[in-house]
Amino acid sequence: MSYLIKNVSILGAAPGDLLIDGGVIAALGAATEGVEGAEVIDATGLIALPGLVDLHTHLREPGREDAETVESGTQAAAMGGFTAVHAMANTDPVADTAGVVEQVWRLGREAGYCDVYPVGAVTVGLAGEHLAELGAMADSAARVRVFSDDGKCVSDPALMRRALEYVKAFDGVIAQHAQEPRLTPDAQMNEGELSGRLGLAGWPAVAEEAIIARDCLLTAHVGSRLHVCHVSTAGSVEIVRQAKEKGWNVTAEACPHHLLLTDELAATYDPIYKVNPPLRSAADVEALRAGLADGTIDIVATDHAPHPHEDKDCEWAAAAFGMLGLETALSIVQETMVDPGLLDWAGVAERMSYAPARIGRVADHGQPLEVGSPANVVLYDPAVRRVVDAAASVSLSRNTPYAGRQLPGQVMATFLRGVPTVLDGKLT
Structure with a gap:
């Protein structure tokens, strides 16, 4: 599956597009052309970080x-x-x-x-x-x-x-x-x-x-x-x-x-x-x-x-x-x-x-978001304010010290080698 991420701010820079295809970052820039059948994600206001x-x-x-x-x-x-x-x-x-x-x-x-x-x-x-x-x-x-x-x-x-x-x-x-x-x-x-x-x-x-x-x-x-x-x-x-x-x-x-x-x-x-x-x-x-x-x-x-x-x-x-x-x-x-x-x-x-x-000597992660790099990508919304709910954790345990505390930001999507594990803030 291919994904065209529109209007995303890479590391806080000016918004642009990011194309994921074949498990790698295939293209970057303004008005990037997608590939046939690519799923389009509107990432306005979101920041792209490496996984x-x-x-x-x-x-x-x-x-x-x-x-x-x-x-x-x-x-x-x-x-x-x-x-x-x-x-x-x-x-x-x-x-x-x-x-x-x-x-x-x-x-x-x-x-x-x-x-x-x-x-x-x-x-x-x-x-x-x-x-x-x-x-x-x-x-x-x-x-x-x-x-x-x-x-x-x-x-x-x-x-x-x-x-x-x-x-x-x-x-x-x-x-x-x-x-x-x-x-x-x-x-x-x-x-x-x-x-x-x-x-x-x-x-x-x-x-x-x-x-x-x-x-x-x-x-x-x-x-x-x-x-x-x-x-x-x-x-x-x-x-x-x-x-x-x-x-x-x-x-x-x-x-x-x-x-x-x-x-x-x-x-x-x-x-x-x-x-x-x-x-x-x-x-x-x-x-x-x-x-x-x-x-x-x-x-x-x-x-x-x-x-x-x-x-x-x-x-x-x-x-x-x-x-x-x-x-x-x-x-x-x-x-x-x-x-x-x-x-x-x-x-x-x-x-x-x-x-x-x-x-940790991990070769396939920690790579800059550049064309040809593995598509390990995080889309993060820094403007959201959320109250931590321990019961909503996907961990089997609940021992968070932040329960009831308001924190900034939320991960909206996580891609592992081009495959989404999180979309719209939820596990896929």
Whole structure:
């Protein structure tokens, strides 16, 4: 099927036409001629972006299909404008072998809503004791290039060094969950005056910053690639900035919730706001936005972490860490970065499509909207204002921290290699 998208603004530029034919972008410009039988889409007022790429998604399958499946998670991704996601390894069984990563990869292909690139575990069973089958996962049909024990830190420096050395052979990257476990026993929220007043065990910023500093030094020593997951503090931003100034091969991500929400929400004792790393102070939020704007933080990644009702509808201390993110990420970035003038839409494309595809070594995504490029395209309406309805989520879980909040923008269409997965704001 061919599609002639009329009057669309590519990356916020002057409106023009975009023709999708044969799975690629066939033509661009004013008054573009369609092909016979092409479906015409009036995109007046809409912005065209390249398909978004998420470097940090939890799809839960295998093992926790009560929270999410590859199919439901990729449906949520498509609704959020994503055409590719990287599925984290903390499943059950853990994605620490070629067999498990190939299973996740094949489930993504069968679902067809977006491409799924499994992230391999760094250590066997995420136990932090022995390296997993990194080479076998890299050589598998899934071609794993990102490895992470996300949810847990690779806290042993010798083991982290060996992992960094190992992945050099196939241009892989270690994505670190930066959390010194000896500084965060039973941690519940950001450490500060508020945690003391609420009686919740604190998660100090230094526990994140110490691991990032250590791993930046290890990366420079080994000459490998490090990616820092979910940066959350001003001090972390500064450490990453210094590493980049030295020319070290370090990249970093920020999550939408860390760009918008603060630790003040913990005062409600509502576990919907319990996340790891925790929501931080307003000063940290400001530093994250500045770091994302100036390129110190390379990308936005969702850390989409679905949980069933019973894992969140309980007292704070017993509740699971994590919140949904795929369906609202672009709206949060518009609210926190675009509307205040910190980023333009070309900057959004860099941080949510081009850069994550480069970091994850994904060749078929993160391509500019040019003639001949794969037709991974998102049509987004920035003028819409919508109230987030948790019940309307296509995820199997409902743990969004934005329920009842008004957010800007809505994804109106998502095309994966020229095939619409979302049209008129609905799954196809």
